[in-house]
Amino acid sequence: MKKVRIGIIGAGKIAERLHLPGYKDVAEAEVVAICDLKKNKADRLAAMFKIPAVYTDYKKMIKEAGIDAVSVCTPNYLHAEMAIFAANNKKKVLVEKPMSISIPAMKAMIAAAKKNKVLLMVEQSQRFDAAHQALKEILDSGVLGKFVSVRGKIGHSGPEYWSDDSPWFFDKKSSGGGVSVDVGIHILDLIRYVTGRDVKSVAATMANLVKKQYKLEDSVEAVINFKDGTMGVFSTSWCTNPYEQTITVYGNKGRATVWHGGTEGGKRFSGWYVDVKKPYSGNNEIKLTIPEKPKTGGPIQHFVNCCQGKAKCISDGTSGMKSMAVMLAAFKSAKSKKFEKITV
Ligand SMILES: NC(=O)c1ccc[n+]([C@@H]2O[C@H](COP(=O)([O-])OP(=O)(O)OC[C@H]3O[C@@H](n4cnc5c(N)ncnc54)[C@H](O)[C@@H]3O)[C@@H](O)[C@H]2O)c1
Structure with missing residues (x-):
């Protein structure tokens, strides 16, 4: 089966400690692009994890990097706009907890995923x-x-x-x-x-x-x-x-x-x-x-399994919103x- 091509948004601590090591361990996925407003942070993780493309504009990355899915690893208030943009561009979404900071924003995320028929998973690691x-x-x-x-x-x-x-x-x-x-x-x-x-x-x-x-x-x-x-x-x-x-x-x-x-x-x-x-x-x-x-495997393995249709998501948008x-x-x-x- 074709590998899932991933783009990471936000090259901070959770990307470094959970998402990137997670994808490295999952044979069915490859991280092909990473984006951070601070280019030096994206460059650093790109070098550490051998990621070929670096962006500072997440919209550009989603449009141009040839990815299937994103990991949204940015501050909480940005989760909704990034997840919605990704979904509207037919990308599957793994978004960090908390899903977002308001109910209308979370409803909009779920609606965008539904409309575009893409997976929306919330990374509730527990x-x-x-x-x-x-x-x-x-x-x-x-x-x-x-x-x-x-x-x-x-x-x-x-x-x-x-x-x-x-x-x-x-x-x-x-x-x-x-x-x-x-x-x-x-x-x-x-x-x-x-x-x-x-x-x-x-x-x-x-x-x-x-x-x-x-x-x-x-x-x-x-x-x-x-x-x-x-x-x-x-x-x-x-x-x-x-x-x-x-x-x-x-x-x-x-x-x-x-x-x-x-x-x-x-x-x-x-x-x-x-x-x-x-x-x-x-x-x-x-x-x-x-x-x-x-x-289920760890959260990253589970996300990739869900992207490939091999598993049913145990932490979807509706569940993230209810929490x-x-x-x-x-x-x-x-x-x-x-x-x-x-x-x-
Ligand atoms: N699952 C867990 O246990 C766990 C643990 C820690 C953090 N988190 C979650 O992960 C998310 C990120 O937390 P963190 O600790 O990695 O924070 P962080 O500050 O280390 O990283 C966030 C990164 O996002 C970048 N960023 C900000 N705006 C951006 C934009 N417009 N485009 C691209 N990049 C942008 C920042 O420059 C920064 O590098 C938060 O939602 C947090 O709640 C989850």
């Missing part, structure tokens, strides 16, 4: 973690009994420790918000993925507790109601050190947790456990090892101090 996929299988299998609730937490020290050249993370017009849209979207989307449920309403409290200079929320605690009456809580923070990411699902017969977090000597810790409870007679703990690879819509409602709730309904 869905492509082997342990998270296994957690979903455990919950779906029914071994935990009837699903009741979920708790999720994700936090790290903030984007300034990820990139020293990305002030846009702290500019609300460019990012759409603080930790909620940067990191919180990961745990919220993971909760939606693992439980397979849509959120009906959310109540959130948000604060700027540490990063006063940025004037954006750095800490969030929230409660969610799913459409079927089950519920959950999630928490996200830019003031968590060391890094932590934990999700626990509770059924009436057991619970299961996956955690990633903490480092020692530069090594990250991960683990998971499943307890199937026998009331009054102790727990039957099932010890499992984390599978080495996600069943981001919860975050947008959480902002409203933090102001109104009430539960806010999700409208998509």
Whole structure:
């Protein structure tokens, strides 16, 4: 089968750390062009990853570089216009999280992809973690009994420790918000993925507790109601050190947790456990090892598989919009101090 020809828009950190190494590992794809407003950044990654063509204008790249698909790796406020332009030029789109920063923009992205019959995938990376996929299988299998609730937490020290050249993370017009849209979207989307449920309403409290200079929320605690009456809580923070990411699902017969977090000597810790409870007679703990690879392959492998019609997308535009819509409602709730309904 013909290789999928990729153009990268945005030669920043996520392109360097996830997309380009990802495509390098996928035999069915080749990155043929890269674009950044800052030519030196595009040149640098082009040299590192042996990419033949460099552009500073993404529209020119989409029109001229002979590509089949794009990876949109730019600041959040640019995702919609770039994805829509690519779709209107019949290119398949992989767009970084958060999908975009407003509901009309996300609807327009979905409509453009639909009209042009092209794939629109949102790179919600937590869905492509082997342990998270296994957690979903455990919950779906029914071994935990009837699903009741979920708790999720994700936090790290903030984007300034990820990139020293990305002030846009702290500019609300460019990012759409603080930790909620940067990191919180990961745990919220993971909760939606693992439980397979849509959120009906959310109540959130948000604060700027540490990063006063940025004037954006750095800490969030929230409660969610799913459409079927089950519920959950999630928490996200830019003031968590060391890094932590934990999700626990509770059924009436057991619970299961996956955690990633903490480092020692530069090594990250991960683990998971499943307890199937026998009331009054102790727990039957099932010890499992984390599978080495996600069943879908990583996000880039999955995108390429979907481009070639070999897989059904597990993170499409509608799903990306539903996750981001919860975050947008959480902002409203933090102001109104009430539960806010999700409208998509
Ligand atoms: N999946 C994850 O875990 C994860 C992690 C980090 C970032 N991200 C997402 O990836 C996206 C990019 O984040 P990043 O950390 O790589 O940021 P970054 O600042 O390192 O990179 C963004 C790049 O886009 C370029 N750019 C800006 N405007 C442009 C334009 N008009 N045309 C072409 N290039 C342009 C910038 O010059 C910069 O090089 C964001 O949406 C972010 O939320 C996802």
